[in-house]
Amino acid sequence: MTDSRNSRHVAVIGAGIVGASIAWRIAARGCQVTLIDKAEPGSGASSHSFAWINAGAKEPIGYHNLNRRSLEMWPRFSAALGDEVGLRWGGKISWEANPDAAEQLKARVDRLQSWGYPTRVVSAQELAELEPALEIGPVSAAEYSENEGQAEPQMVVDACLRRLRGLESSLMTGVEVLDFGRDSSGRIRTIHTTSQDIEPDVVVLATGTDTTVLAAKADVKIHQAQSPGVVIRTSPLPPLLNHVPVVYAPPLGDGRREIHLRQCADGRFMIGEGDQESLAEDDTQAHADDLLSRASCYLPGLADVEAIPVPVGWRPMPLDGYPTMGFTTESPNLYVALTHSGVTLAPVLSQLAALEICDDVRADAVLAPYRPERFAALTQREIDEMIHPRARHR
Ligand SMILES: Cc1cc2nc3c(=O)[nH]c(=O)nc-3n(C[C@H](O)[C@H](O)[C@H](O)COP(=O)(O)OP(=O)(O)OC[C@H]3O[C@@H](n4cnc5c(N)ncnc54)[C@H](O)[C@@H]3O)c2cc1C
Numbered sequence: 001m002t003d004s005r006n007s008r009h010v011a012v013i014g015a016g017i018v019g020a021s022i023a024w025r026i027a028a029r030g031c032q033v034t035l036i037d038k039a040e041p042g043s044g045a046s047s048h049s050f051a052w053i054n055a056g057a058k059e060p061i062g063y064h065n066l067n068r069r070s071l072e073m074w075p076r077f078s079a080a081l082g083d084e085v086g087l088r089w090g091g092k093i094s095w096e097a098n099p100d101a102a103e104q105l106k107a108r109v110d111r112l113q114s115w116g117y118p119t120r121v122v123s124a125q126e127l128a129e130l131e132p133a134l135e136i137g138p139v140s141a142a143e144y145s146e147n148e149g150q151a152e153p154q155m156v157v158d159a160c161l162r163r164l165r166g167l168e169s170s171l172m173t174g175v176e177v178l179d180f181g182r183d184s185s186g187r188i189r190t191i192h193t194t195s196q197d198i199e200p201d202v203v204v205l206a207t208g209t210d211t212t213v214l215a216a217k218a219d220v221k222i223h224q225a226q227s228p229g230v231v232i233r234t235s236p237l238p239p240l241l242n243h244v245p246v247v248y249a250p251p252l253g254d255g256r257r258e259i260h261l262r263q264c265a266d267g268r269f270m271i272g273e274g275d276q277e278s279l280a281e282d283d284t285q286a287h288a289d290d291l292l293s294r295a296s297c298y299l300p301g302l303a304d305v306e307a308i309p310v311p312v313g314w315r316p317m318p319l320d321g322y323p324t325m326g327f328t329t330e331s332p333n334l335y336v337a338l339t340h341s342g343v344t345l346a347p348v349l350s351q352l353a354a355l356e357i358c359d360d361v362r363a364d365a366v367l368a369p370y371r372p373e374r375f376a377a378l379t380q381r382e383i384d385e386m387i388h389p390r391a392r393h394r
Pocket of ligand 1: 040337342
């Protein structure tokens with residue numbers, strides 16, 4: 001017997017890592033899926049991502065656990081996709097030269113260990129043994145988080161699209177969603193696009209930073225903050241890091257921020273500064289050269305590569321920094337899927353979205369803190385108070 005819920009037509013708007021994963025999960029459940037993107041799939045925030053899979057930088061414990069669950073799902077998620085997606089495990093190392101920063105590192109390790117997270121303080125000698133290619137310099141404290149890793153968002157998006165081709169689905173690229181036609185109950189009946197009108201049963205909004213504007217067309221308020229980030233690339237190199245894929249190195253003592261780096265599946269390095277949510281807008285060649293020269297101080301093997309600047313990437317960033325997932329009261333067949341850390345979270349959020357959409361259930365025990373309604377009736381003062389500390393008002 002066919003389940004009528006699973007013969008529904010679901011339009012997923014946005015083919016970044018979040019939308020493509022949801023589209024694939026829903027199509028695999030038997031729904032007819034139309035995936036729409038105004039540009040090339042994967043070319044939004046997903047193409048700017050440092051793509052570090054982690055739960056260590058996530059608080060409070062509920063959000064940490066959501067990220068951790070997703071981190072642990074990654075191997076099964078990629079096996080189900082049946083394609084190479086650039087997954088690499090081996091953990092993350094970070095260290096501090098400054099004694100105050102070292103105390104903060106140790107306090108973070110204590111907290112994470114009390115949550116049962118596999119991270120620990122390591123000696124300078126252990127650090128050097130973990131990654132012999134690094135010139136570590138002075139160490140006041142160092143941390144090794146052994147279960148973290150990396151993926152390549154574009155490879156994930158491409159794998160989802162390949163899987164979709166074998167299912168009941170269609171992909172529309174270069175097609176922008178402009179507006180929605182709704183009935184008296186607020187349900188979306190028609191999606192107006194630059195190409196044609198679409199009449200789905202359910203609409204998933206996975207449009208990253210554009211979600212605020214599109215949701216408003218269905219009378220749904222989703223507040224986002226501005227969160228620009230810059231992660232440069234280099235020309236390709238043979239493998240330089242042998243054990244640990246993700247490295248966070250301390251400031252060089254010149255007032256500039258710490259450096260993070262990882263080597264991609266194609267041999268290129270990605271290099272950024274600050275932490276995962278630091279604001280950065282300098283995407284010039286001079287800044288790229290500067291990031292590379294600072295990274296080379298720690299990884300001398302980078303000395304002769306070329307720094308390739310990458311334009312500023314804008315993180316999809318709900319105002320309080322937490323995911324925004326679920327059907328909306330104003331438009332009952334509109335499902336919002338907006339999140340920061342979408343690379344880490346794609347396996348779990350796509351699974352939960354498919355569950356809620358295909359089975360008509362509410363996974364409230366997990367998603368209650370992340371519902372779109374939390375933005376509905378905010379006053380300006382509450383908006384000011386809610387803003388994520390590492391972001392600016394849009
Ligand atoms: C600099 C930077 C570093 C990051 N580092 C990490 C990290 O280390 N680890 C981690 O887990 N996360 C990281 N993130 C966050 C992560 O990359 C994002 O959360 C994730 O890529 C979001 O994916 P998405 O599919 O929601 O959005 P996007 O990739 O932006 O996709 C949205 C898509 O919607 C399409 N779209 C928009 N409007 C319309 C419309 N009207 N009609 C049709 N299509 C539309 C766009 O073209 C786009 O393709 C980082 C992000 C940035 C910018």
